[in-house]
Amino acid sequence: QVQLQESGPGLVKPSQTLSLTCTVSGGSISSGSYYWSWIRQPAGKGLEWIGRIYTSGSTNYNPSLKSRVTISVDTSKNQFSLKLSSVTAADTAVYYCARENCGGDCYPDYWGQGTLVTVSS
Amino acid sequence: SYELTQPPSVSVSPGQTARITCSGDALPKKYAYWYQQKSGQAPVLVIYEDSKRPSGIPERFSGSSSGTMATLTISGAQVEDEADYYCYSTDSSGNHRGVVFGGGTKLTVL
Numbered sequence: 001q002v003q004l005q006e007s008g009p010g011l012v013k014p015s016q017t018l019s020l021t022c023t024v025s026g027g028s029i030s031s032g033s034y035y036w037s038w039i040r041q042p043a044g045k046g047l048e049w050i051g052r053i054y055t056s057g058s059t060n061y062n063p064s065l066k067s068r069v070t071i072s073v074d075t076s077k078n079q080f081s082l083k084l085s086s087v088t089a090a091d092t093a094v095y096y097c098a099r100e101n102c103g104g105d106c107y108p109d110y111w112g113q114g115t116l117v118t119v120s121s
Numbered sequence: 122s123y124e125l126t127q128p129p130s131v132s133v134s135p136g137q138t139a140r141i142t143c144s145g146d147a148l149p150k151k152y153a154y155w156y157q158q159k160s161g162q163a164p165v166l167v168i169y170e171d172s173k174r175p176s177g178i179p180e181r182f183s184g185s186s187s188g189t190m191a192t193l194t195i196s197g198a199q200v201e202d203e204a205d206y207y208c209y210s211t212d213s214s215g216n217h218r219g220v221v222f223g224g225g226t227k228l229t230v231l
Contacts, residue, residue, distance in 0.1 A: 046207065046222055046223070046224045046225045047156075047164065047207055047209075047222040047225070048222070049220045049221065049222065060220075062220070063122070064122070096163060096164075101169075104152075104170075105151070105152050105154075105170070105211065106211075106220075107152075107154045107166075107169060107209060108156075108164075108166070108209070109166050109169070109175070111163040111164055111165075112163065113162075113163050114163050
């Protein structure tokens with residue numbers, strides 16, 4: 001069974017770049033009809049889809065975050081990563097990585113446990 | 122931007138049927154998906170493609186969709202089903218421009 005684990009700094013200063021990595025185990029990131037995505041959740045609030053990447057490097061981003069987001073993949077390490085630039089306090093959230101099953105629609109079917117990122121000076 | 126609308130809260134007694142709705146203009150053409158999120162945990166997929174149940178999800182969880190509304194039904198709700206539930210779908214314009222979650226519904230079972 002596939003497992004995902006987020007890693008990265010838990011504290012980022014305002015105006016800097018948030019960087020997170022998701023390590024996939026239990027299967028190859030390159031196999032199957034799967035995209036790999038990032039989703040976030042501010043404390044006490046709902047889920048917000050950030051974007052996704054296919055192992056070819058093809059990406060899709062949430063239009064509201066597109067100007068600040070970069071998602072990349074490293075198939076040799078079975079990892080994919082998120083960079084969010086020019087962060088503010090509004091970017092403080094639990095960040096989840098997830099596998100998206102794209103047999104027809106794309107939808108997250110496996111999630112990491114999440115990692116809290118706080119934006120503060 | 123596309124939106125999915127859920128009631129903020131639903132409350133039932135143990136053993137009763139809980140119904141959580143999700144409305145969206147594209148639901149007649151797009152599938153709905155449902156996630157359960159217990160406190161402090163990551164979301165778990167409980168229904169996909171409107172009404173299909175992943176392996177390991179109890180049979181008391183079911184889904185349906187009609188017109189612009191999808192419904193998650195928990196028949197004989199248990200105390201352990203108390204959680205936040207989110208619907209997920211896309212708008213009709215493409216597979217990424219309108220990827221959204223509903224605002225979430227807090228289910229209380231007591």
